Amino acid sequence: xxWTVKLQDREITITTAAxxxxxxxFVRDEELLSRMSESWWRxxxxxxxxxxxxxxxxxxxxxxxxxxxxxSDVTVTKFRDESLxxxxxxxxxxARYLPxxxxxxxxxxxxxxxxxxxxxxxxxxxxxxxxIDELAQAxxxxxxxxxxxxxxxxxxxxxxxxxxxxxxxxxLARTIASTGL
Numbered sequence: 386x387x388w389t390v391k392l393q394d395r396e397i398t399i400t401t402a403a404x405x406x407x408x409x410x411f412v413r414d415e416e417l418l419s420r421m422s423e424s425w426w427r428x429x430x431x432x433x434x435x436x437x438x439x440x441x442x443x444x445x446x447x448x449x450x451x452x453x454x455x456x457s458d459v460t461v462t463k464f465r466d467e468s469l470x471x472x473x474x475x476x477x478x479x480a481r482y483l484p485x486x487x488x489x490x491x492x493x494x495x496x497x498x499x500x501x502x503x504x505x506x507x508x509x510x511x512x513x514x515x516x517i518d519e520l521a522q523a524x525x526x527x528x529x530x531x532x533x534x535x536x537x538x539x540x541x542x543x544x545x546x547x548x549x550x551x552x553x554x555x556x557l558a559r560t561i562a563s564t565g566l
Contacts, residue, residue: 390431399430407433411444417451421554428557432541438479443557446477446543450552472555474542485539487528499523 390397404426412418432438450461461475503509503523509516532538542558 388427390427390435392431392435395435397431397434399427403430407440411440417447420551421447422556424556425554432557436481438481438541442477442479443541443543446475447552447554450475450543450545471546473545473547473552474558475545476538476540476542478538478540482538482540483525483529486532487525496524 387398387400390399404423407426407429408418408421412421429440429443432443433440461473464470464472464474500520503520504512504516529538539559543554544556544558545552545554547553
């Protein structure tokens with residue numbers, strides 16, 4: 386069997402054989418594997434092929450859910466929207482979402498302002514390793530940390546349902562902080 390996923394710029398065909406390869410490579414626990422839907426695996430395939438996301442990152446989020454451990458500052462959460470209340474989600478974060486979490490925090494001219502402030506010739510007449518480190522922190526680490534603390538990280542969700550004390554993995558979705566879900 387095969388499925389075709391239409392993206393903005395191309396189509397991706399997913400075969401049962403390709404899904405079977407993913408399953409064999411990334412999950413050896415048969416009981417856990419039995420709780421992962423085919424749709425879940427198709428989503429992983431699309432994320433891998435279309436967006437370059439390593440399935441290991443997604444599977445690690447699942448292992449963390451199973452063990453009750455966090456893999457980010459966002460915990461396992463039940464959807465609040467009435468139509469989704471039977472479902473849960475776990476945030477996972479990949480490097481693909483760094484720009485989406487860094488740039489909004491700075492505003493239109495934020496990068497220029499930060500560079501001008503930190504590399505001010507009065508503060509650093511000579512650009513030192515300390516100045517470069519301060520700049521790196523200000524433009525990359527701090528915006529992500531602040532968005533995480535504020536619960537506004539953009540990334541991906543592992544979507545699952547709980548039944549009889551077990552988690553059933555249904556699919557993946559992009560986090561959109563403003564949805565209020």
